[in-house]
Amino acid sequence: MSVVEQEKTGAHAAATTEPLLSVRNLVQEFVSRGVGGVKTGVVHAVSNVSFDLMPGETLGIVGETGSGKSTLARSIIQAPRAKSGEVVFRGQDLMTLSHHGLKKARHDMQMVYQDPFGSLNPRWRVEDVVAEPLLAQGGLSRDARRERVHELLNLVGLDPATYCRRRPLELSGGQAQRVAIARAIALNPALIICDEAISSLDVLIQAQVLNLFEKLRSELGLSYLFIAHDLATVKQVSDRVAVMHLGQLAEVGPAEQLYLTPRHPYTRALLDSIPGLDPETGAARRPVPLAGEPPSPLDPPSGCRFRTRCPRAQEKCAVEEPLLTDHGNGHHVACHFPLEDLAATIPGPREGTVGLAAGAE
């Protein structure tokens, strides 16, 4: 049985009701410094974020630029270590692991970044790039390593005979991202965190790489955290979607339901900011930009962090932080005055529509 066949029948694909990843009250903060290194404040980049990811599931994470998506991803893999909270991955709380334990756990959770060239050593040949994690882990002979590298390249759709001896700069962006993905799956991870992994690619290539992620998910039983600013892409690949706003989760729910009937005014503003079709008439809809700048993560508003841009905000929103609340069918919303029904999603100007500022994602 080949290594790939072993993976297909492996533990990752086993059906289980235990989450693969459980994030609880995760907090990440950075000290902000001004001229001369003087401390000017604390950036509240991720604040009390909680969610579960089930085996084989893809959870999309969307939000404006600076909402904390990448920091959340990096805090999950503890690079750098999160300030507080729990990150239970395959039964182990990564927050409590030693450096060595963390290094081992990271074999099972890999990142794929936006810029494949930035993550590949330009001097190395493709075969060495892909073999590197295998070499670091040890236990395989040179021949077994080569066989595994060929398997991995075939898995990501690159012909080993053509690509093994190439260097990253002899590859297109899509080919380089495939090499990065081959390296990421080399040690049979259970989880891949994609941080804007297709954003730098041409539209056609984006579709091919998305198909590759989907193929790997079904063949290897992978789970994904899929971070992207492109809401349409996230909807396409995700089982559930989490919407981040200023370091917090505003809404989490099944992808189709969240896009059709967003409950949080921020989610609806994000959806309204992209060109699309009217869900009722099918006619083209004009994007509505969200007014106002996002508040600074150095000094987030009291209560609901969206209230300063929210047309539904009332007194309660300034004094009481809304918690993620179950609205049924796994749809959770952190809003004191959530949108109620499909009628609220009809193109506007409409109740609760606030639009995204130009340049916001």
Ligand SMILES: Nc1ncnc2c1ncn2[C@@H]1O[C@H](COP(=O)(O)OP(=O)(O)OP(=O)(O)O)[C@@H](O)[C@H]1O
């Ligand atoms: N190392 C750091 N030191 C200080 N502040 C940081 C650091 N890393 C991130 N931040 C700040 O934390 C906040 C969240 O940033 P983050 O990059 O996680 O957002 P994002 O949603 O991924 O944005 P984008 O879509 O632009 O990548 C921002 O205000 C950012 O400036």
